[in-house]
Amino acid sequence: MNRLSQTLAQGLERVTGAALGPYQSAVIRIGFAGTWLLFLLREFPHRQELYGPAGPWSWNLAHQLIADNHAFTVLMWSDSRLWFEVCYLLALLASAALLVGWRTRTAAVLFMVGVLSLQNRSVFMGDGGDNVLHLMSLYLVFTRCGQVWSLDARRAGRAEAARARGERVPGDRVGPVLWALSGAVLVTAAVTGRFGGGWLVPALLWAVWAGLGLWWAAGRWTRSQQPWMLLDVLANVLHNAGLVVIMAEACLIYATAGWYKIQGSRWQDGTAVYYPLHLDYFSPWPALADLMSASGVLMMIVTYGTVMVQVAFPFTLFNRRVKNVLLVLMMAEHAVIAVVLGLPFFSLAMITADAVFLPTAFLLFLGGWASRARGRLIRRGGTRRVPPPRAPEESTAGHVGFRA
Amino acid sequence: MPERKRDGAGMDAYDEEPEALGGPAGPAGARRAGGPGTSGEDTGLEGPGPTGTGTEDTGGADAPDPAPRAGLAALSPRYRLVAGGALAVVAAVAAVHLGMVFLSLAPANTVSKRHAKAVEGWVYPEFEQNWKLFAPNPLQQNVAVQVRAQIRGEGGDLRTTGWTDLSAEDGAAIDGNLLPSHTQQNELRRAWDFLGTTHGTDNRPVGVRGALSEQYVRRIVVLRLRRDEDLDRAGTIERVQVRSRTVNVPPPAWSREKVSTSPAYRVLPWWTVTGDETEAGAR
Structure with a gap:
């Protein structure tokens, strides 16, 4: 009994005392933001046709559908071309800011607004990749995904170092300006009645905005540390819950994909993988597809293997070694799908979702490798050597929840 | 009828059940926004924190071995009560959310049928999802959308063009392409799916969405036709007719299966083109 309560207390301290999985949350932040950024850049020439007011799914058509489903999109606020261009540009900038971890929480909110606005505006343009990004953009808002590998972390580190040297750290200017600006936008939108329809996203926007304000105020409150703590x-609790939801969502994706496949006759007779390879819309490299499907045995193995891996994955989380093997398999399969089925953005989003399960040690290795590569690149460029990013603290790895 | 709001963003899944929604207990009112997204250094508002603690990311790296009192333990009783309550609420909302999403994904079952309304209310519109990726069976047919038009020339003469295979154009654009655009891979394909699911076998539209899907397909084909400069110069498009040509994918060489590879057509009636459709893509 005593041991039980002790375990419980330790568990409580873990989920309230730290935002777990700092590297995992950073890698999915970078992955999802990067996927969406690349997608927006790739579709830049087609942006009008996909999401513009005069595109085939016109503003009027979208208006009629959204009046019925109450999805959130700022693109319905005006049917002017200029408004659309501004929104597309802001969506681009928000994903870039989230990618590098600049004002991460605010960037995550703007990223979500960008993803939801564009996708809800033209729901029939998307595919599974868009669906993954849609959900994850919502969940990312709840996480403290800028703890490492971000400009925010670098800034915090520098401020800390300066304070340790006894220097005065100048107060932050950008934050309050961003906050005031977003507040003005929120108030304007509310007063002019733009937040029609669903209440979820507007409520989330207001909550984050109020939370940021409180956080700032509590930081200045000198009489007691308690409010800030x-x-x-x-914030830790929300982060940890958000991360659990993200991981569970990834499991639901694989479980659904796998369990429904079991019921299909083609997945049973071992020919299923052959068919997508021969659909005109999913075969950018017909010769390669023919080569891959030349062997019936190989097709059968891939077909059965896919189902097994997808169904098994959620259960392998209880064994880190098996889980890691499956992660490698799934990432490899998605890399192949990216090219062979012509689904690069879907695959990138799925690989990112997988990455939330990567072991901390591997992520640290990856981070070290990336910063060394960057260091070499910068030195070769002739600029002065930048100090290496702060060594990843060992204790950080210690409080990573699902240290694999 | 509980309509799907997004019509399965999936890429495939052709023998999908018409409606596999359901919901568990849990009053819709129990849903919370999850509380304020307060956060550390990443807030966009740098709160130096009374202790000068801008660096939670170091997570007490240089603290002495017995774990520093953090989280709940560091709070005074009153604050601990607030934090504990928040923890309970957040955990409950996360659990309910996952339960709702699970029920929306699972096949219709005892629980989800009874609580279909609650599940729908929770999941739509922002948490809708469809992961029947190439399942239960992958699509085994190539569906091509083709169009022809009646064009009124300068002199008032009416001419009917031959059939243009728009899907073949998409296919050609995708061939050898490492980064196919959604305009090539999804636009026409999913618009045709949308039309199929909102029309009866007699090609009559069902509900508001049926009408929307017709307008959508019409706008796509007019936009695509007008990209052909010769055709665009020849006059104004007065009417268009759309059909689909469905061909089975031939079974693999190593299988003994036989399927017919003769095409099946679905031909829609002629549609009159209005001014609204000709503006599509005309910037």
Whole structure:
């Protein structure tokens, strides 16, 4: 009994005392933001046709559908071309900001607004990849995904170092300006009645905005640390819950994909993989597809293997070694799908979702490798050597929840 | 009828059940926005924190071995109560959310049928999802959308063009392409799916969405036809007719299966083109 309560207390301290999985949350932040950024850049020439007011899914058509389904999109606020261009540009910038971790929480919110606005505007343009990004953009808002590998972390580190040297750290200017600006936008939108329809996204926007304001105020409150510590605990709790939801969502994706496949006759007779390879819309490299499907035995193995891996994955989380083997298999399969079925953005989004399960040690290795590569690149460029990013603290790895 | 709002963003899944929604208990009112997204250094508002603690990311790296009192333990009783309550609420909302999403994904079952309304209310519109990726069976037919038009020339003469295979154009654009655009891979394909699911076998539209899908397909084909400069110069498009040509994918060489590879057509009636459709893509 005593041991039980002790375990419980330790568990409580873990989920309230730290935002777990800092590297995992950073890698999915970079992955999802990067996928969407690349997608927006790739579709830049087609942006009008996909999401513009005069595209085939015109503003009027979207208006009629959204009046019925109440999805959130700022693109319905005006049917002017200029408004659309501004939104597309802001969506691009928001994903870039989230990618590099600049004002991460605010960037995550803007990223979500960008993803939802464009996708909800033209729902019939998307595929599974868009669907993954749609959900993850919502979940990312709840996480503290800028703890490492971000400009925010670098800034915090520098401020800390300066304070340790006894220097005065100038107060932050950008944050309050961003906050005031977003507040003005929120108020304007509310007063002019733009937040029609669903309440979920507007409520989330207001909540984050209020939370950021409180966080700032609590940081200045000198009479007691307690309010600030409370907010810190709340942020940790939300982060940890968000991360659990993200991981569970990834499991649901694989479980659904796998369990429904079991029911299909083609997945049973071992020919299923042959067919997508021969659909005109999913075969950019017909010769390669023919080569791959030349062997019936190989097709059968891939078909059965796909089902097994997808169904098994959620259960392998209880064994880190098996889980890691499956992660490698799934990432490899998605890399192949990216090219062979012509689904690069879907695959990138899925690989990112897989990455939330990567072991911390591997992510640290990856981070070290990336920063060394960057260091070499910069030195070769002739600029002065930048100090290596702060060594990843060992204790950080210690409080990573699902250290694999 | 509980309509799907997004019509399965999936790429495939052709023998999908018409409706596999359901919902568990849990009053829709229990849903919360999850509380304020407060956060550390990443807030966009740098709160130096009374202790000068801008660096939670170091997670007490240089603290002495017994774990520093963090989280709940560091709070005074009153604040601990607030934090504990928040923890309970967040955990409950996350659990309910996952339960709702699970029920929306699972095949219609005892629980989800009974609580279909609650599940729908929770999941739509922002958490809708469809992961029947190439399942239960992958699509085994190539569906091509083709169009022809009646064009009124300068002199008032009416001419009917031959059939243009728009899907073949998409296919050609995708061939050898490492980064196919959604305009090539999804636009026409999913518009045709949308039309198929909102029309009866007699090609009559069902509900509001049926009308929307017709307008959508019409706008796509007019936009695509007008990209052909010769055709665009020849006059104004007065009417268009759309049909689909469905061909089975031939079974693999190593299988003994036989399927017919003769095409099946679905021909829609002629549609009159209005000014609204000709503006599509005309910037």
